[in-house]
Amino acid sequence: MTNQVIEFRHVSKQYDDNLVLRDINFTIEAGKFYTLLGPSGSGKTTILRIIAGFDDATSGDVIFDGQRINDIPANQRQVNTVFQDYALFPHMNVAENVAFGLKIKRIPKEEIAKRVQDALHMVQLDGYGEREITEMSGGQRQRVAIARAIVNRPKVLLLDEALSALDHKLRVEMQAELRALQRRLGITFVFVTHDQGEALAMSDQIFIINDGMIQQSGTPVDIYDEPLNHFVADFIGESNIVPGIMKKDFLVNINGHDFECVDAGMKPNEKVEAVLRPEDLDITTVDQGKLVATVDTQLFRGVDYQIMVHDEEGHEWKINSIHKTKVGEKVGITFDPEDIHIMRYHETEAAFDARLDSYEGDDEEDER
Amino acid sequence: MKHKINWGAIYLVIVFIILYLPILYLVGFSFSSGKTMEKYQGFSWTHYQTLLQDTRMITIVINTLIVALLSALLATIIGTMGALAIKRTKNAMRNTLLSFNNVLMVSPDVIIGASFLILFTVIGMKLGFWSVLLSHIAFSIPIVVLMVLPKIDELSPTLLDAAADLGASPWQSLTRVMLPAIAPGIMSGYFMAFTYSLDDFAVTFFVTGNGFSTLSVEIYSRARQGIDLEINALSTLMFLVSLALVIGYYFISKHGGSRKNQIVTVKEGDVQ
Amino acid sequence: MKQQKIWFVVPYALWIVLFVVAPLVLILYQSFFNINGQFTFGNYQSYLTSNVYLRMTFNSVWYAFLITLITLLISYPAAYVINRLPNRQFWLLLVILPTWINLLLKTYAFIGLFSQNGSINQFLRFVGLGSHQILFTDASFIFVAAYIEIPFMILPIFNSLAEIDSSLINASRDLGANSWQTFMHVELPLTMPGVKAGVQAVFIPSLSLFMITRLIGGNRVITLGTAIEEHFLTTQNWGMGSTIGVVLIIAMFIVMFATGDRQKKKGGRAK
Numbered sequence: 055m056t057n058q059v060i061e062f063r064h065v066s067k068q069y070d071d072n073l074v075l076r077d078i079n080f081t082i083e084a085g086k087f088y089t090l091l092g093p094s095g096s097g098k099t100t101i102l103r104i105i106a107g108f109d110d111a112t113s114g115d116v117i118f119d120g121q122r123i124n125d126i127p128a129n130q131r132q133v134n135t136v137f138q139d140y141a142l143f144p145h146m147n148v149a150e151n152v153a154f155g156l157k158i159k160r161i162p163k164e165e166i167a168k169r170v171q172d173a174l175h176m177v178q179l180d181g182y183g184e185r186e187i188t189e190m191s192g193g194q195r196q197r198v199a200i201a202r203a204i205v206n207r208p209k210v211l212l213l214d215e216a217l218s219a220l221d222h223k224l225r226v227e228m229q230a231e232l233r234a235l236q237r238r239l240g241i242t243f244v245f246v247t248h249d250q251g252e253a254l255a256m257s258d259q260i261f262i263i264n265d266g267m268i269q270q271s272g273t274p275v276d277i278y279d280e281p282l283n284h285f286v287a288d289f290i291g292e293s294n295i296v297p298g299i300m301k302k303d304f305l306v307n308i309n310g311h312d313f314e315c316v317d318a319g320m321k322p323n324e325k326v327e328a329v330l331r332p333e334d335l336d337i338t339t340v341d342q343g344k345l346v347a348t349v350d351t352q353l354f355r356g357v358d359y360q361i362m363v364h365d366e367e368g369h370e371w372k373i374n375s376i377h378k379t380k381v382g383e384k385v386g387i388t389f390d391p392e393d394i395h396i397m398r399y400h401e402t403e404a405a406f407d408a409r410l411d412s413y414e415g416d417d418e419e420d421e422r
Numbered sequence: 423m424k425h426k427i428n429w430g431a432i433y434l435v436i437v438f439i440i441l442y443l444p445i446l447y448l449v450g451f452s453f454s455s456g457k458t459m460e461k462y463q464g465f466s467w468t469h470y471q472t473l474l475q476d477t478r479m480i481t482i483v484i485n486t487l488i489v490a491l492l493s494a495l496l497a498t499i500i501g502t503m504g505a506l507a508i509k510r511t512k513n514a515m516r517n518t519l520l521s522f523n524n525v526l527m528v529s530p531d532v533i534i535g536a537s538f539l540i541l542f543t544v545i546g547m548k549l550g551f552w553s554v555l556l557s558h559i560a561f562s563i564p565i566v567v568l569m570v571l572p573k574i575d576e577l578s579p580t581l582l583d584a585a586a587d588l589g590a591s592p593w594q595s596l597t598r599v600m601l602p603a604i605a606p607g608i609m610s611g612y613f614m615a616f617t618y619s620l621d622d623f624a625v626t627f628f629v630t631g632n633g634f635s636t637l638s639v640e641i642y643s644r645a646r647q648g649i650d651l652e653i654n655a656l657s658t659l660m661f662l663v664s665l666a667l668v669i670g671y672y673f674i675s676k677h678g679g680s681r682k683n684q685i686v687t688v689k690e691g692d693v694q
Numbered sequence: 695m696k697q698q699k700i701w702f703v704v705p706y707a708l709w710i711v712l713f714v715v716a717p718l719v720l721i722l723y724q725s726f727f728n729i730n731g732q733f734t735f736g737n738y739q740s741y742l743t744s745n746v747y748l749r750m751t752f753n754s755v756w757y758a759f760l761i762t763l764i765t766l767l768i769s770y771p772a773a774y775v776i777n778r779l780p781n782r783q784f785w786l787l788l789v790i791l792p793t794w795i796n797l798l799l800k801t802y803a804f805i806g807l808f809s810q811n812g813s814i815n816q817f818l819r820f821v822g823l824g825s826h827q828i829l830f831t832d833a834s835f836i837f838v839a840a841y842i843e844i845p846f847m848i849l850p851i852f853n854s855l856a857e858i859d860s861s862l863i864n865a866s867r868d869l870g871a872n873s874w875q876t877f878m879h880v881e882l883p884l885t886m887p888g889v890k891a892g893v894q895a896v897f898i899p900s901l902s903l904f905m906i907t908r909l910i911g912g913n914r915v916i917t918l919g920t921a922i923e924e925h926f927l928t929t930q931n932w933g934m935g936s937t938i939g940v941v942l943i944i945a946m947f948i949v950m951f952a953t954g955d956r957q958k959k960k961g962g963r964a965k
Contacts, residue, residue: 108583128586129594141584144577145602154598155588206588430775434785437772440841441792444803447813451806459806460816504706522710525718528894528950530902532919533939536926537717540724540936560713563706623798623905624919628926641798645909649806657799664794672787 057084059209059242060105065114067100067266074100076266078114082244084209087236089245089253092263093289098246101263102212105244107131119209129158134203138215140195142187148174148198149183155206173205176235193224200232204239211236213245217252229255250290254278262286270403282406283397287329294330294371298396299323303413306396309367313344317396319409327397332374334393337361343386347371349379363387449661452654459649469655476652479640485551486620486636493558494615500559501566501615502608506600508567509574523564534561535628542629549631557629558619565618566611573607574600613671617664718943725936737937747921751941754917757836758900764840765896766889769847773888776848777855786852793845801909804838805829808910830912838910839900847892854888855881890953897949901942918942 060082067075074097082088090098103109104116107128115122123131134155142151149170156166174180177197182190190198196216203211213232217225233256236243247253253260254274262269262277262285270282281287287295298308303318308328320326340346347363350370361373363385371387379385401409447459452470456463473479508519526534538560542553581603585595601608623638630639637660644650728734741747776785792800807813808828815825828834858881866876902919916924918938925935 103583106583106587108586128583129589129591133587135584135587137578137580137584139578139580141578141580143581143584143599143603145605154585154590158589158594158598202584202588430771430778433771434775434779437768437844438788441789441844444800444807444841445792445795447807448799448803458811459813460809460811500705500709503702504709507703507706510702519710522714525714528898528946530898530919530942530946532902532904532922533721533942533946534717536922536932536935536939537721538713539926540720540932541712541717544720560709563709563713617794621794621796623796624902627905627923638796638798641796641802642905642909645798645802645805649809653799653802657796657802660796660799664796665791668787668791668794 058082059084059119060244061115061117062101062104063115063117065101065104065111065116067097067104067109068112074266075104075111078266078268080261080268080271082210082242084242085240086258087233087243087245087256089247089257089260090263091247091250091253091260091289092269093248096263097266098248098261098263099214102135102214102244102246105210106133106135106212132208133210133212134206134208135212135214136196136199136203136216138218140199140219142195142198142202144187146187147183148179148185148187148190151187151198152183152202152205154202159206169205170201173201176204176238177201192220193228196220196228200235204235204241208241210242210244211239213243215246215248218247218249225252232256254290262289264289268403280395280410281329281397282401282403283399284327287327287395287397292332292372292374294332294335296328296330296369298326298328300326300396304391306394309365309369311345313394314391315394315396316392317394318413320396320398325399327399329395329397330371330389330393332360332372333358334389335371335373335375336388337373337375337377337379338386338388340384340386343388345371345387347385347387349381349383349385352379352381445661448654449658451651452658454651457649457651459651459654469651472652473655473659479652479656482635482637482640485634486638489551489555489558489636490616490619493555493562493619494612497559497562497615498566498608498612501563501611502570502601502604504563505567505570505574506596508571523567525564526561527564527568531622531624532628535625538625539628549629550634553629553631554626554634554636557625558622561622561625562615562618565614566608569611569614570604570607573604577603610671613667617667617671721936721939721943723936724932725940727933729931729933734933737933740934741937741941747938750916750921751918753915754901754919755945757832757839757915757917758897760836761839761843761900762893762897764836765843765847766892768840769844769892770851770889772844773848773851773855777852782852782856786849789845789848789852797842798905800842801838801906804834804841804910808834829910830914832911832915835907835911835915838906839903842903842906843896843900846895850888850891850895851885852888854885854891858884894949894953898946901945918945 058081062078062080065075065078066073078097078101090101092098100109104111105118107123107126111124116124118131118133143154146154152170152173153166156169161169170183171180174183177200179194179197179201182194182198187195187198196219199216217228217232220228229252232243232245245253245256257274259271260274260277261271264285270277270286272280277286278290281290281293284295287293296308298306300317300320300323301307301312302322303320304315306313306315306317306326306328315328345365347365349361349363351362353360358374358376359378361375361379363371363373365371365387373387398406451459451462453465453467454463455466455468504519504523508516508523511519534557538553538557539549542549542556547553547556577600581599582595585599586592590598621638622636623642626636627639627642630636637656641653641656644653725737726733726735728736772789776782776789779785809815810825810827810829812828814828819825862880862884863876866880867873871879901917902922904917904919904923907915907917907920918941921938922935922942925931925938
């Protein structure tokens, strides 16, 4: 608790008649990599803009370092932002861009020169100081934008879809670099993205945002393994989401078949949704399968095959397998009890955590 | 294919001859030793000498330049502020302001001249230098807005956020980021306002009194009296000034244009 | 932040009130007063009943129409050819250059060219057609006006041509259209906004340019602009001048409405 930097208390934001944030509560601790993940229009960028001070919260408190900062203008906050379009000043060269914040703070010239050099070194742009922005490639501009922000030594660095303008290969490279940079600097990063792969790869903590609300928060592994609701399950990774009935603890009925599972704490015969990840489904012989299905399509994707099948009741399943099948072939599908993840309708994050604790004790704490 | 291009080229050559013949004709006769634009009488600087000794004409040239420089400067300041103000308004308000802005752009000169004449009479202003200056400022403001506003629109909306994020106060954001970034637009605006003022005849003709005259008005009154090769000499000089202005303007807008392309490139990069 | 917003607007808003709104209101107001400063509808009455004014208006519109048409017919092919040239920006610059030369000087050149012993007549005599009265005719007025307006027509048409994505032309050809069909069904419709902008830029000044009518048309050609100038500066009948001014403003709005497609699109794009 002592090293929390940012806290949102019941923050809501309304544009005209449009409620874009509904009662957001969270705390952000110092020195960690946070990701706000959600589809476009979910409100994630608005949260970032409220932290930076570009937008005001309609209601609620924004706490920074123990102080309420709702009324402090953006230029007096100890956060810096890396913008989606970089927002590099077109009339300044690289070094002038990086030096801008320091010049505003009237820091002595020699120190500015030194810190600019350090910052450029940090983002591997040594010797690029005199270049015009227009001479820089997209990836280099990205680095300039990062240097321009970190040179001010902010307590929190905000990154707004910072990698989305880069091509795939560069993006993957920058993910690793950003993560390394965050470790080295030891400052808090708050990263906004709609790319779940990016979020899973980089973050200590992810907040999944949709419809102006935090849907779920947790480590990447928690969120992937135990999505709270349909939205999260669908948004993170690939999944088969099927309706089911919780017969009793550790037994779920899906499409008329009973399966053993590892979830408990629901009402008897409660309607639920079950998530089965495609990579957890294995193809086997018909007699060994828990389900029998016919292969509809098969796509080779490099690392694996994506296989679409339909079972005897006509339900479609998506399977990712490194083994090849044949279209039209009858196969068996098998999976383990822990591959089934049960989600209750309308369960809150708090209730979900409480329920998990009730039957799993504290063996969940071994993550990190 | 080749055949077609030739027809097009021939057509274009004819159009260009029509466009430039009258101008070259004027310039050519300015060096004629004769007194009419009928027959070339052999090379001479006579008309230029007359022009240089014509103190009335020289005073008018100076007046015209003062009005143009001053009106362009003030129009640029007000127009830039107007463009910044328009940028901060939303859809409906923005469209309304732009409509008002464009009224003077599309209004015929006679209407502007006549209505300004009524205005100055109503407020009891004496016609002369000040009424001409005010009018020139007034009709140059919209072109400045139209040159500056696209430059502002072109800027990434996050640019000012970035300035604030890095600690700049609103005033610092304006002077250190906004104005330098739109400087090419402001310069173009100044140049356009300057040439608008130099070129104006109709509005000045209405609002100038007896004591004050600009070049256009003077040329008009002399042209009504017939051919005077001193005017040819004057037009040659003005042609050279225009040429210099065009080159200057293109230098600026090319500079600005390349910046524009640069920013566009940034935007395209973002989409990909 | 909010206070700054206000001081930004002040000079510009003042300008709108003083030099955009007030003049328009004043010209309307003035049109209801006669030469002796008494309130009257007489100006409109005499405008609407007098043969002289109505014919003058009709002539002015007719001349403007001819000027616009001639300008368009000359400019469209020119813009089309320029758009196909390798150094099209340079050629466009050459088109624009004459517009930077004082209007009066260009008009003045034609006084020399068209005069009784001017170069055109010398040429006509040379080819055996004899000399003609060219200056102070309707034709000379229309020619000079068209000459002055050509760049203002070429420019928007060129811009709309240059904006056309070349893959649209390729698509049209790919779908089997020949170059004439491509022009009629793809290029021409896509350049209509440019044509409309050009018409707007040419038609309205053509109604009002009074120095050309004075210098080239003599007193034979009287346009709305000439009439306004005469009433304001010669006969000092500001009321009647303002009435004709109001007519000119109405004509301007009609032209803008008829060619307003472009602005609507512009607004749409801005959103």
